[in-house]
Amino acid sequence: MIQKRVTIENTSGLHARPAAHLVKIAGKFDSDIKILKDGLEVNGKSIMGVMMLAAEQGSELEFVVDGTDEQEAMDALVELVEKKFYED
């Protein structure tokens, strides 16, 4: 299991489109993907869950990835966040 903290820097935060993008990437991997924010933990493969985080620009999240392809999954997710969901 690996963990990593990230800051959401794109303008619209985890609104519907970026959240869908994130879920789509998470869904490609076999590993369990959890996202934590302010004590709330959601399944990273669920758009409903990801949007429940109500993450706006500047929010801090923690990814917790567990499974055979955990490193690849974490890299892909972190890249998406760092590249600001390719939106800006």
Next chain:
Amino acid sequence: MKTDLKTPLKEIVLHGRPTSPGVAIGSAFQFHAPKINLNELKVKSSNIAEELDFFANAILKVAQQLESSQKASEQQYGNQFSEIFESQKAFLKDPVLIKEIEEEIRNSGYGAAFVVSKILADKGDYFINLESAYFRDRAYDILDLKQQLIHALLGIDTDYRLDKPSIVVAEMLSPSDTVQFNRNFILGFLTDKGGENSHAAILARGLRIPAVVYGHSLSRLIMPGSQLILDGFNGGIIINPTPKTIAHYEEIQKEHQRFEHQLLKELELPSQTKDGTPVHLLANIEFAHEINDVKQNHAEGVGLFRTESMFIEKRSLPSEEEQFTVYRQIAEQLAPSPATIRTIDLGGDKFLENYSQDDELNPFLGWRAIRFCLDEPEIFKTQLRAILRAALYGNIHILIPMVSSVNEIIRTKELIAEAGDELLRKGVEFKADLPLGIMIETPAAAIMAEELATYVDFFSIGTNDLTQYVLAIDRTNDKVSAAYTTFNPAVLKFIAHTIKAGTEHKKPVTLCGEFAANPLAIPLLLGMELRNFSMNPHYIAETKKIVRSVDLQACKQLYADIQTLHTADAIEEKCRALIKANVQNLEFLS
């Protein structure tokens, strides 16, 4: 049906009653509510595999509907509303959500419609309590999706769905009707029936969209899709407006938006009259999520938290724990500002199932509010215990509705003490000695204000009921409601008397009826020495503007001047003159 573009339809101008300000321009959407009783769906299914199949088919069907709605919307509005469709489509494809629903169908044995309704209603509840406006709006998308799925499951024709910005036209709208459509698409409400206090009017003011009530049958005569203009300032209803009329109203709409923008900017300024007298503006709320509106509008606290909707919505008695959670949330988020919790005001027009009395001849003079609570001490004490516990987390005040005698206050104090003893015995922590206030909404309470002031810590004047009881006029009866006005000098005397008695006994007086946000009434009430106004949080901006525009001396003079006027019309005229001389853009104030 093809429309002949060469002969435009004739413009029709009608006049109704404005119940929420603003201008709406758009096409008509006719709404006739299909009735679904979800409790009837709460039956065990004999064939779980079949329910799972139904659910899978409903998802496919709704996904197709969304696809075609989105296409239609994009043709007309570009991608202005794509956020709504994108979220709904994404939710439908959410594997985790689908699995959750399927497992609940398997485990509970209930039919798919009931399970979908329960799970999506819970999700909606979660979103509606979020602080960010964007995520909060998603709650409406979820509730709309819930409705679409239920209709697909029950085979109800859903062609009445609101899937593009429209003016909703209906005979009347109930809370259960308005949850049927996606609020993000409502441009305005045009109804045949309903007053300023109807659900549609209150919802419209909350959403800052216009609403007009016509008063006669009109909803069925308007062709679906007709172009409409609603003038929420004057009550104008224009069917098939000409391009010239549309241009005229677009101009008003723009000016109004500029005005609203300016009002919101002025929210940051202190709440005081021109001469610097501080005036406290508080909020009336009904749900915990409205705390966001309280904060956004810079209210100094909550002057009235109505608790009965929690009882009505659940259709059962909420437990002490459920109530505690809500009260605590409000107290915590508002602290150190006051959170005034009014104990349940059930009865009259709001009945609790199983406790309703169908045979009451005069429900408004009957078994309601504190009378009901004192007769049902277990229900009352459950609420009191929840309040006392929540008081540890903030600045809670208790407010008792519909008091008409000292006995009721004495008995309430006994029950508060009993509720405290019960918590003490159970070893549950709580805070005692909360400020206790009463609603002054019966003539009996108003006339006895001096005596009552020695029993309680504060007064809250409820002008809606006080007006009805002083004038003996049922505000919901169209035959007499025209004479229902708080500007009637008889009502004003009761209000002034209450303010004076409270002030003399150093007991704060708040006014929490619609009158507190009536632009014409604000200077008059200031002249009567009222310093605490509690209202729908969306009215605070304009109330602050009025307060900041008037001089206290002029308000006192106004109050002195109306002493010689004996009709509501003459008094209202005098008040209007003062406001006109001091406040700009008065036409935009509701």
